[in-house]
Amino acid sequence: xxxxxxxxxxxxxxxxxxxxxxxxxxxxxxxxxxxxxxxxxxxxxxxxxxxxxxxxxxxxxxxxxxxxxxxxxxxxxxxxxxxxxxxxxxxxxxxxxxxxxxxxxxxxxxxxxxxxxxxxxxxxxxxxxxxxxxxxxxxxxxxxxxxxxxxxxxxxxxxxxxxxxxxxxxxxxxxxxxxxx
Amino acid sequence: xxxxxxxxxxxxxxxxxxxxxxxxxxxxxxxxxxxxxxxxxxxxxxxxxxxxxxxxxxxxxxxxxxxxxxxxxxxxxxxxxxxxxxxxxxxxxxxxxxxxxxxxxxxxxxxxxxxxxxxxxxxxxxxxxxxxxxxxxxxxxxxxxxxxxxxxxxxxxxxxxxxxxxxxxxxxxxxxxxxxxxxxxxxxxxxxxxxxxxxxxxxxxxxxxxxxxxxxxxxxxxxxxxxxxxxxxxxxxxxxxxxxxxxxxxxxxxxxxxxxxxxxxxxxxxxxxxxxxxxxxxxxxxxxxxxxxxxxxxxxxxxxxxxxxxxxxxxxxxxxxxxxxxxxxxxxxxxxxxxxxxxxxxxxxxxxxxxxxxxxxxxxxxxxxxxxxxxxxxxxxxxxxxxxxxxxxxxxxxxxxxxxxxxxxxxxxxxxxxxxxxxxxxxxxxxxxxxxxxxxxxxxxxx
Ligand code: SF4
Numbered sequence: 001x002x003x004x005x006x007x008x009x010x011x012x013x014x015x016x017x018x019x020x021x022x023x024x025x026x027x028x029x030x031x032x033x034x035x036x037x038x039x040x041x042x043x044x045x046x047x048x049x050x051x052x053x054x055x056x057x058x059x060x061x062x063x064x065x066x067x068x069x070x071x072x073x074x075x076x077x078x079x080x081x082x083x084x085x086x087x088x089x090x091x092x093x094x095x096x097x098x099x100x101x102x103x104x105x106x107x108x109x110x111x112x113x114x115x116x117x118x119x120x121x122x123x124x125x126x127x128x129x130x131x132x133x134x135x136x137x138x139x140x141x142x143x144x145x146x147x148x149x150x151x152x153x154x155x156x157x158x159x160x161x162x163x164x165x166x167x168x169x170x171x172x173x174x175x176x177x178x179x180x181x
Numbered sequence: 182x183x184x185x186x187x188x189x190x191x192x193x194x195x196x197x198x199x200x201x202x203x204x205x206x207x208x209x210x211x212x213x214x215x216x217x218x219x220x221x222x223x224x225x226x227x228x229x230x231x232x233x234x235x236x237x238x239x240x241x242x243x244x245x246x247x248x249x250x251x252x253x254x255x256x257x258x259x260x261x262x263x264x265x266x267x268x269x270x271x272x273x274x275x276x277x278x279x280x281x282x283x284x285x286x287x288x289x290x291x292x293x294x295x296x297x298x299x300x301x302x303x304x305x306x307x308x309x310x311x312x313x314x315x316x317x318x319x320x321x322x323x324x325x326x327x328x329x330x331x332x333x334x335x336x337x338x339x340x341x342x343x344x345x346x347x348x349x350x351x352x353x354x355x356x357x358x359x360x361x362x363x364x365x366x367x368x369x370x371x372x373x374x375x376x377x378x379x380x381x382x383x384x385x386x387x388x389x390x391x392x393x394x395x396x397x398x399x400x401x402x403x404x405x406x407x408x409x410x411x412x413x414x415x416x417x418x419x420x421x422x423x424x425x426x427x428x429x430x431x432x433x434x435x436x437x438x439x440x441x442x443x444x445x446x447x448x449x450x451x452x453x454x455x456x457x458x459x460x461x462x463x464x465x466x467x468x469x470x471x472x473x474x475x476x477x478x479x480x481x482x483x484x485x486x487x488x489x490x491x492x493x494x495x496x497x498x499x500x501x502x503x504x505x506x507x508x509x510x511x512x513x514x515x516x517x518x519x520x521x522x523x524x525x526x527x528x529x530x531x532x533x534x535x536x537x538x539x540x541x542x543x544x545x546x547x548x549x550x551x552x553x554x555x556x557x558x559x560x561x562x563x564x565x566x567x568x569x570x571x572x573x574x575x576x577x578x579x580x581x582x583x584x585x586x587x588x589x590x591x592x593x594x595x596x597x598x599x600x601x602x603x604x605x606x607x608x609x610x611x612x613x614x615x616x617x618x619x620x621x622x623x624x625x626x627x628x
């Protein structure tokens with residue numbers, strides 16, 4: 001799986017899921033209309049999005065997606081065309097939600113982040129675990145390595161629930177052998 | 182890993198159905214909790230994609246809480262979808278009038294017992310770690326998995342011992358301790374960890390205080406929080422009508438190895454207040470806004486570095502939420518309100534309908550109403566800024582809830598997190614304050 005495209009440089013830390021999808025947009029049964037409100041609680045994001053209409057890779061600083069468990073945050077980014085988020089760390093639940101929906105959560109070191117934040121486009125090779133950073137005047141082309149969770153990367157293609165479903169006999173057997181409330 | 186011998190590990194080991202690659206495991210899901218705002222979709226998805234097959238409907242509990250009762254057509258649809266689904270599937274639902282905030286309802290009714298797991302599509306599920314259980318917030322898909330397969334895929338976290346020594350100082354509450362932990366760890370200091378609270382101060386906490394403390398584990402980015410079950414836990418469960426035999430084997434080893442330790446002296450704690458846009462940005466109420474404060478947070482909050490917090494004028498006060506709206510919280514707030522009057526709009530929202538009725542039996546609702554506060558039914562209400570007390574831009578609110586994120590209680594609204602007694606004193610004086618600033622109460626008012 002390759003994710004390639006323009007960067008959305010969101011140069012902020014602690015972008016919580018209330019900012020990615022403000023609570024008022026969680027009301028109602030329709031979850032297919034989130035593209036227009038993605039990141040709408042982030043100050044300055046409207047201008048940023050307008051300047052990067054075709055962005056496919058969001059680059060942010062640490063603790064991206066912290067806070068509320070709302071999976072809407074992941075859905076909204078996907079609906080806005082974002083296929084991968086690169087950050088130095090993620091909120092746990094957001095990262096899980098990302099895997100479960102095929103949004104690639106890439107964790108990299110602080111020292112590499114600036115280069116990515118300034119890149120126009122990035123190419124992420126999910127299988128190899130590499131990000132290709134194009135050359136700029138002051139720096140040659142280079143590659144940054146990353147690691148995905150060895151288990152959850154398998155869910156990127158949408159296999160999480162199918163996996164759980166296959167475990168049901170084991171879960172039932174476990175339950176029969178253990179005391180539970 | 183399991184040789185660490187922490188309390189968390191003991192519970193984890195008891196719930197592993199299967200080990201998975203990358204230090205993850207399939208954990209048995211003893212309880213799954215749903216609520217209308219983020220649960221209705223999960224419920225309907227399971228019906229659509231798996232023909233409604235549930236691992237065990239008896240393990241699922243549903244509530245309406247975030248916008249309850251519904252405020253408009255969209256919120257009504259969510260509540261109704263969950264309600265009808267629960268009925269179709271034989272799932273126990275606590276609806277308006279009976280239920281309340283999910284984490285409060287599930288706890289007070291004894292659904293969570295030591296050594297088990299509970300999950301809910303809400304990040305504050307960590308509250309329930311106070312019962313000595315692994316309590317996990319999760320997204321929609323993971324909750325669907327728990328409903329369908331009776332299990333959760335979880336990456337084993339590191340364990341941080343939050344060692345709280347001494348006894349909580351008389352002017353301090355569990356909320357102040359929670360805010361202190363947030364301040365010390367910062368907004369992401371707990372990422373990758375579960376916080377295992379222990380020590381003399383923790384053992385001395387009541388169940389309600391433990392719930393307040395664990396509620397805010399997520400605010401340091403932690404996977405969850407947990408407190409070893411002891412006599413306090415078992416007594417509380419017995420009173421809730423749940424008979425669980427105390428299990429002596431379920432405890433941390435004396436030589437348990439923790440991946441990190443945070444030490445706090447509870448006797449040195451006093452009232453805390455948040456100044457910024459995450460709970461880590463909190464200080465003792467007599468401290469000033471830090472000199473190195475994040476400029477974006479200052480701009481949002483309308484504050485400057487070095488500014489004093491005590492005395493800052495507020496526009497609204499809110500006592501409620503899964504953090505601080507149980508009976509002991511309401512009693513403490515009522516003591517401050519008794520014989521006094523609020524000077525800003527003030528909302529008091531009990532954590533559950535059980536709490537509401539218990540409070541009313543004690544006459545607490547009269548105290549709040551005599552003080553000019555609005556006493557409501559139980560709901561998340563103002564906490565999540567969706568109904569019942571939404572802030573306008575730049576409105577400043579003292580709140581007993583857990584999140585002060587930008588826009589959390591309304592677009593542009595400014596939230597200062599504090600203990601219920603601090604919020605109550607602030608409501609009376611119209612500025613951030615503590616109860617010791619108040620004039621003696623007019624005791625005859627509520628004779
Ligand atoms: S009271 Fe607030 S924090 Fe608690 S579950 Fe409700 S919205 Fe979430």
